[in-house]
Amino acid sequence: MPDTAWQAKDLLTIRGLEKGQVELILDTAESFREVASRPIKKVPSLRGRTLLGLFFEPSTRTSSSFEIAAKRLSADWVSFSSASSSLAKGESLIDTARNLEAMAPDLVVVRHGHPGVPRMLAERLGCSVVNAGDGAHEHPTQALLDAFTIRRSKGRLEGLEVAIIGDIEHSRVARSNIHLLLLMGARVTVAGPRPMMPLGIEQMGVEVAFSTEDAVRDADVVMMLRLQLERHGATRFPSLREYFEVFALTEKRLAGAKDDVIILHPGPMNRGVEIASEVADGPYSVILEQVANGVAVRMAVLYLLTLRREEGE
């Protein structure tokens, strides 16, 4: 098992992480990655630890990725969804969390529709808190698994040209990725419909392009965002067809990218909306590797934070 030099109690945002912390997570994930290819996909690292999943938004891939990661570390995973919780009885989120904490979990994974909920919990709980997505704010383990996937493919993050395309304003995936990629020395270009582009986005240190073609030109990495159809009605964008015609990643639009470009998407994909199926399933796509790597990265995060607690306190 990897030695841990991890100090922080929580993983709430990418913003504020140091380069060394990111490298420690990615290196640890590397050492866990091969566990999935063993017949016995299990290490004893977190045997007898209690990890709680609090998912206040529906989720398949993220909650299952954490659950599988926890079980492969031999931890006990106990999961709650909002539907079955005391929140239905009007209890405050903080009381719910404090009550859960009184049961002595080692770590809580939380997804919530409102930005800042994970931080609020982390400030009040003694145990570790991992943000599994909070509103349009951050989704740090997604950015870490994206970085891990890019690094495995390209051997590095520094100096890469990365295009991020879609609804930048409402995407926690975009926000976490921009922070992480810039921290690690990549160059980031964003593109998307104007109503989905935050004012002053340039001040984060990214380039802004006005079309998918412009954004992908010479890109090493293209990261497509999910158009959150459940969020927008027809109000923000005239039609899905039009979105596809203007912004979707198609084979033709990919022509300007580097020859060894890789395509990422956090899923779930809207095929024929933000991405053409031939690209999603094509030779440059690393979308399923992202999912596989997600388990390894989450194993690393659960491992580092949980074991930090004993040593640090």
Added chain:
Amino acid sequence: MPDTAWQAKDLLTIRGLEKGQVELILDTAESFREVASRPIKKVPSLRGRTLLGLFFEPSTRTSSSFEIAAKRLSADWVSFSSASSSLAKGESLIDTARNLEAMAPDLVVVRHGHPGVPRMLAERLGCSVVNAGDGAHEHPTQALLDAFTIRRSKGRLEGLEVAIIGDIEHSRVARSNIHLLLLMGARVTVAGPRPMMPLGIEQMGVEVAFSTEDAVRDADVVMMLRLQLERHGATRFPSLREYFEVFALTEKRLAGAKDDVIILHPGPMNRGVEIASEVADGPYSVILEQVANGVAVRMAVLYLLTLRREEGE
């Protein structure tokens, strides 16, 4: 632990299985059956394996039977229901399944309302797929546990007279059982209201009777089907009372069967609709043994398919 000569990646239908495959499953189930009577109801066979349950239809007994089977084999069981899944976000079933597969499960158990979904997944996934019921198509583990229950009671399947009574047309249980019983050399008579009897059913190799009395005459085994009240409104059959009066299995109607007849029902039962309570709870009923045997048969299926993977590939 039993040696495995199992070759097939998936268990999707009974149709297409060979006799030797059925016998291997039933013999393996026999060796797992006594695990449930031990104080420590667990064997280490699938330790560190990840098994996924994808239940797109509500289910208590089937999903819990698989979950208990998985845990008694020491596997990690991770379960999804449609409500909490990305399907709610419009993702295609295949993308959901591919994503789950990227997390490196050894096997996926799937129940779905549409026939053919398990096969579609099996064709696209590298891991094993077990059909836990697909629409009105097949429910192979149910037929296997029924056969296991009959064989334990009668010592054999060959030459037995089996009556299957109810909504034959819409029953995956009936379809899987007919294939399995005929394969193993039993004789099958079906009965039910005419609108619930498939045209040309005789071509499957079964006898057709026009009443419950006729069907059960000289039967060794009577298998009652659940009237799927949630499927039919009042449209197909005038009234539940009338169904009971004409087709239900009552003590009186059972009189013509063999003296040592056994009664099966896949559950959940509609007491007073397709079966009288005194029969369901009576001396010939093996309905609760079916449930108990279900765990052993599913242990066998999970065991054989999961361990096949290593050896076959």
Added chain:
Amino acid sequence: MPDTAWQAKDLLTIRGLEKGQVELILDTAESFREVASRPIKKVPSLRGRTLLGLFFEPSTRTSSSFEIAAKRLSADWVSFSSASSSLAKGESLIDTARNLEAMAPDLVVVRHGHPGVPRMLAERLGCSVVNAGDGAHEHPTQALLDAFTIRRSKGRLEGLEVAIIGDIEHSRVARSNIHLLLLMGARVTVAGPRPMMPLGIEQMGVEVAFSTEDAVRDADVVMMLRLQLERHGATRFPSLREYFEVFALTEKRLAGAKDDVIILHPGPMNRGVEIASEVADGPYSVILEQVANGVAVRMAVLYLLTLRREEGE
């Protein structure tokens, strides 16, 4: 591991327990309590046992408390909620339970909105049944964890003055606590709005007070009940504000209690309705200790009942 002299198959009510049984549970819980403070929060006592959770009412803290207790005992925990169960298909509760029992669980934990359901199941099932709350009837593990919390704080139960305040009539928590406290030799005073006070409550052996101030005078322990807002509309009590003004536990009202009074609440709390936040979070509150102790007490109950089965039969 503690030796067990436990004989009873089920834990359905506090009423009917003997003093020695309560002491055995509390002493066993004491020996499990420190497990939560170990890095490896797990003992092998129930390895390979199958425990089922049947929650027909939504629950966070109780179901998670049992789940965590089960996992810390190394048991396999399989959980059902009514939404996903065959009950949706019209199956009777008894048939559901019998079917689950056929899968050979060692113990079933059941919560249900109707009083008496756990007893009905216990009479029909061979395995142990634990009542996790049945309507307004009883909630024995809550009373046990309350008693455990009081005993740890005060060193004893006998001779203590305990005030229980709120909707006595509809509270299973109150009912179980009254039985338990009186059995163990405490003196109990109840208070609450008149429509929430059962007629003839004095015959249980408790004092009745007409205000929170009167009830808490000289109390060693004050137990506030949750106002079940989801049960009462505005019908039983004019307004939440009025409830707060008349019955809520505030710092001021607490003044008459003993100097070392402790405050309990079963949760989830309605802050500003039955309890002021400064009391809930104040120095006398042991509310979060209750939650922590709940896991230890449930470990004790699961342990004693499950292992009783082998020795007794």
